[in-house]
C-alpha cells in the first residue's frame with residue numbers, strides 16, 4: 001500500500017511562516033481535504049509535496065507497497081499534481097495525444113494507451129487530435145487529469161481543481177476525481193476553500209489557518225459540528241453546505 005506521510009512540515013518565506021509544523025498522511029482509496037482561506041498556506045503544502053518548493057524543515061515520505069521508501073525518480077511518477085488552471089498547465093500548440101504520449105513513453109508505457117486514458121476520464125477517443133483551445137474548461141481539466149494518470153500516479157494533489165471552471169461543470173470534474181480515487185485506489189489531497197465540496201468529496205478534513213492545522217477529523221463531523229473557533233467562523237460564513245447537493249444541485 002503506497003502512503004504519503006507529511007511530517008512536521010514547515011516553510012518560511014523571508015520572515016513569513018507560511019506553513020507551520022503540518023503533519024498528515026494520505027492513504028489509498030481516501031480523500032483528505034485541506035481547507036482554509038486564501039493565504040493560509042494550502043498551496044505551499046501542495047508545492048512542497050510536488051517538490052516545487054523546498055521545505056524549511058520536516059519530511060515528506062512516500063512508502064511503497066513493500067513498506068520501503070520510494071526512490072526519488074519514482075516519486076515523480078507516483079505523486080502527481082492537478083492545478084487550478086487547466087489552460088495554463090497544457091501547451092496550446094500540442095494535441096491531447098501529444099500531452100499524453102510523452103508521459104506514457106517516459107515511464108516505459110506505450111502510446112497506444114492514449115484511448116484507454118481518455119476513456120478513464122470519460123472523454124471520447126477522437127479528442128486525442130484536438131488542441132487545448134478546442135476543448136471546454138472541464139474537458140481541459142479532464143486531459144490534465146489523464147496526464148496525471150499517465151505515469152501511473154498513486155497520489156493525486158488536486159489544488160483547487162475546479163475553482164476556475166464554470167459552476168455547471170464543477171460537479172462532473174469532482175465526481176470524476178472521486179470515481180478514480182475509488183476505482184483506482186488513489187490517495188487524494190483535495191485543496192479547496194469550498195467547505196461544501198470538501199464535506200461532500202472527502203473522508204477527512206484538515207482546516208488550515210495562518211500556516212497551521214487548527215482542526216482535523218472526519219469531514220462530515222468537522223464541517224457540521226466544528227469545534228475550533230476558526231472552523232466555526234469559516235462554516236458560518238459559508239453558504240448552506242447541503243443546498244447545492246439537494247436534488248442534483250451543482251456546487
Ligand code: ADP
Nearest residue numbers: 013016018036037038039040041042043044045
Ligand atoms: P493558499 O494556497 O492557502 O492561498 P499559499 O500557500 O499560496 O496560501 O500562501 C501562503 C502564504 O505564503 C501567503 O502569505 C503567500 O503570500 C506566501 N507565499 C507563497 N509563496 C511565496 C513565495 N514564493 N514567496 C514569498 N511568499 C510566498
